[in-house]
Amino acid sequence: MKKLPNPIFCMVISCIIFSCSEKSESEDTITKPEPNAVTEAPKAKAPKTILGIDVSHFQGDVNWQEIKDANIIFVYDKATEGATFTDPKYAKNKVGAHEYDLAHGSYHFYTTDSDPIKQAEFFTNTIDYGIGDMPPVLDLEKGGIKGTVDPKKFQEEVLKWLNYVEQKLGVKPVIYTNHTFGDKYLTSTKFEEYQLWIAEYGVETPKVPKIWDNKGWLIWQRSERGAIEGAISQVDHDLYNPKKSFEVVKK
Known part of the structure; x- marks a missing residue:
């Protein structure tokens, strides 16, 4: 894969015009980027609500016009799992999201039965990271644990994936997890360097892992398999933190 140029991030959206998890092949529970070159956009009042969804082949064919009409701003799309599985709807979903001016992001579902570097290579060779895209995401949850895993070794392997992807794409990935999994398997202070996509449902405020x-x-993935009126019936609902800049690749 040819080396991509370093992206420029940090675009604050002042007016809304366009908020790690669907169940993977093996899932049974759900369990600011710091690019090399940064340009700060002029300060503007952040929108109160930035809504998104995350999708995969489990949603079938997505009607992107209806997603747009439902005031969705961004979508995360499952790209890969392990070292060999490519989501069959990934490419189509990415094209559809960009056609309707939605910010698009790609995520990888991590499994412990495959080498982390092979998984990272597979992911970066599958996605076409560029303009209009959000930072890549690593989905870490119970469904990805195969057999007995030592938490210390698991963290070392996950950091190998994160470091490879950052070097290849020039941007820090985001980590998707929940507080229970994070407090057990993500205790290294090195994870503080990464932004968090937290999953917790039915609460007013999500609980984050101690790190x-x-x-x-x-x-915040705040509901699982919720319905969007007038859109597809089963998607995960995501809220972007209004206190943070809404970040996509731009030139």
């Missing part, structure tokens, strides 16, 4: 106590969350 992110000071940093807080970037995205």
Whole structure:
């Protein structure tokens, strides 16, 4: 894969015009980027609500016009799982999201039965990271644990994936998880460097793993398989933190 140029991030959206998890092949529970070159956009009043969804082949064919009409701003799209599985709807979903001016992001579902570097290579060779895209995401949850795993070794392997993807794409990935999984498997202070996409449903405020106590969350998956009126019936609902800049690749 040819080396991509370093993206320029940090675009604050002042007017809304366009908010790691669907169940993977093996899932049974759900469990600011710091690019090399940064340009700060002029300060503007952030929107109160930045809504998104995350999708995969489980949603079938997505009607992107209806998603747009439902005031969705961004979509995360499952790209890969492990070292060999490519979501069959990934490419189509990415094209559809961009055609309707939705910010698009790609995520990888991590499994412990495959080498982390092979998984990272597979992911970066599958996605076409560029303009209009949000930072890539690593989905870490119970469904990705195969057999007995030592938490220390797991963290070392996950960091290998994160470092490879950052070097290849020039942007820090975001970590998707929940507080239970994070407090068990993501205890290294090195994870503080990464933004958090937290999953927790049916609460007014999500609980983050201890490592992110000071940093807080970037995205909150606040409901699982919720309905969007006038759109597809089964998608995950995501809220972008209004206290943070809404970030996409731009030139």
